[in-house]
Amino acid sequence: QKEVEQDPGPLSVPEGAIVSLNCTYSNSAFQYFMWYRQYSRKGPELLMYTYSSGNKEDGRFTAQVDKSSKYISLFIRDSQPSDSATYLCAMSAKGIRIGTSYGKLTFGQGTILTVHP
């Protein structure tokens, strides 16, 4: 079983739709939760970051973390064709000392999203 599971999709929605992306995880030590967006042939771009449980909103994007269920979500409101990309969830544990999982991001497989006009 992978530490982080993400539905690869693909997901196709009309412009203006609300998009829901999610990941589940098994490692209870994860405390930092991130969403990255990756356009074709580009490196991942950090979209949202959340520490521990709770919600965080940034413009059209809302990230939710439910540590009790080991489940995180990203919502995109009023989706645009420019949002078409692969969305990656990533997580890390807080390092205790040098040489542990300090600084290591564990990614999901990525969900391919297409927003059509």
Add this chain to the structure above:
Amino acid sequence: ETGVTQSPTHLIKTRGQQVTLRCSSQSGHNTVSWYQQALGQGPQFIFQYYREEENGRGNFPPRFSGLQFPNYSSELNVNALELDDSALYLCASSLGARQDTQYFGPGTRLTVL
């Protein structure tokens, strides 16, 4: 743009050869992490360098090695290339312990024939 640069953009090698990939960190960042991203997969952590020392390693064999230089730029070296090493290699720079702000470069696409 993140300010993280990688070279070369693309590379084609044959099995058994050796390759060196390079990364220049964002200004002021002292930590570099390397990831391997196979087609259709999420990035997999290779290792991290903090102030020129290896600070954590993923499940990659010793033929994957790295260096970080005093100016915090970094190299990833892969010896005895295998077909399965074909992937996008990404480096990410960050300022010390900031897990939330790893900035990725555009990657180097390596093809092993």
